Amino acid sequence: MTEWLAVFTITIFAVLSPGPDFAMVSRNALIVSRRAGVVTALGIAAGVLIHVGYTLLGVGILIEKSPVLFSVLKTIGAAYLVYLGATMLLSRKMTAKTNEAAKAIGSLAALRTGFLTNVLNPKTTIFIVSLFLQVVSPSTPLVMQLAYGVFISAAHAVWFALVAVFFSSPKIQERLYAMKHWIDRAFGATLIGFGISLAAANVAR
Numbered sequence: 001m002t003e004w005l006a007v008f009t010i011t012i013f014a015v016l017s018p019g020p021d022f023a024m025v026s027r028n029a030l031i032v033s034r035r036a037g038v039v040t041a042l043g044i045a046a047g048v049l050i051h052v053g054y055t056l057l058g059v060g061i062l063i064e065k066s067p068v069l070f071s072v073l074k075t076i077g078a079a080y081l082v083y084l085g086a087t088m089l090l091s092r093k094m095t096a097k098t099n100e101a102a103k104a105i106g107s108l109a110a111l112r113t114g115f116l117t118n119v120l121n122p123k124t125t126i127f128i129v130s131l132f133l134q135v136v137s138p139s140t141p142l143v144m145q146l147a148y149g150v151f152i153s154a155a156h157a158v159w160f161a162l163v164a165v166f167f168s169s170p171k172i173q174e175r176l177y178a179m180k181h182w183i184d185r186a187f188g189a190t191l192i193g194f195g196i197s198l199a200a201a202n203v204a205r
Contacts, residue, residue, distance in 0.1 A: 004148075006135045011152050014127050015159045020081055020194050021124075022163065024117045027088070027187040028110055029164035030172070036110040037164025043114025045157035050119050051128040052149030056142070061133070063125060070122070074199075077120035081195030084117070088188025118156075128152070 021044050029037025054063075063070050118124055131152075136145060166172070 003136065003140065007131065007148050007151070010131055010135065011155050015155050019123060020117050020121055020191060021114075021156070021160060023187050023190050023194070024084070024113060025160045025163050026167050027183075028113070029167040030183060031187075032110070034164060034168030035107065037168055038161050039107045039110040040114035040117075041157055041160030041164055043111040043116075044118040044160055045153045046111070047115045047118030047121075048124065048128070048153040048156050049149065051124055052132075052152065055128050055132045056145060056149070061129075063129060070125075073120075073125065074122040077122050078195040078199040080116060080120045081191045082199075084113070085188040085191030085193075085195060089185050089192065090188075114160075 025037050025040050025044070028040045063073070132145070132148075136148060
């Protein structure tokens with residue numbers, strides 16, 4: 001019971017903390033559509049399952065013990081965030097035509113964006129690996145550890161789906177419609193900032 005409580009509490013705080021996942025879901029829900037935002041949230045949840053999977057397989061320990069491997073992963077993650085941010089930052093001002101084109105982005109693209117944003121985020125790697133190594137006991141049954149993983153993934157899905165619903169609400173859309181272009185650029189700058197901060201931290205190690 002104590003272990004479950006620890007996993008629950010740490011997960012909630014981790015999910016609520018702002019980061020690239022929040023930025024991508026908010027952006028897709030606001031700029032594209034509610035469906036795109038929710039599907040992005042599902043992609044994030046799928047990415048969490050990847051982190052849980054390799055941690056349970058023991059690869060998480062290898063990542064923790066290998067600075068070089070973790071450094072490579074951080075560099076890839078930082079580069080992806082900068083790429084996404086640059087794409088948004090260089091976006092053109094939306095017209096009615098381009099706005100409709102943005103809304104036509106397929107679910108697969110939104111799912112892929114959410115998945116890659118999370119699975120390449122080294123902070124999620126640190127969170128999952130640390131949680132299972134420091135909080136979850138080695139004697140905890142595998143079924144229970146899998147249950148923890150499913151809960152962590154579900155918590156991400158629920159929270160970010162709620163974020164998507166909020167940012168795609170008609171009132172929010174109406175108030176911010178004229179500013180969508182600048183909002184897209186702001187989210188782009190935010191992602192570039194996350195990417196640069198990750199890269200800088202990697203160099204400083």
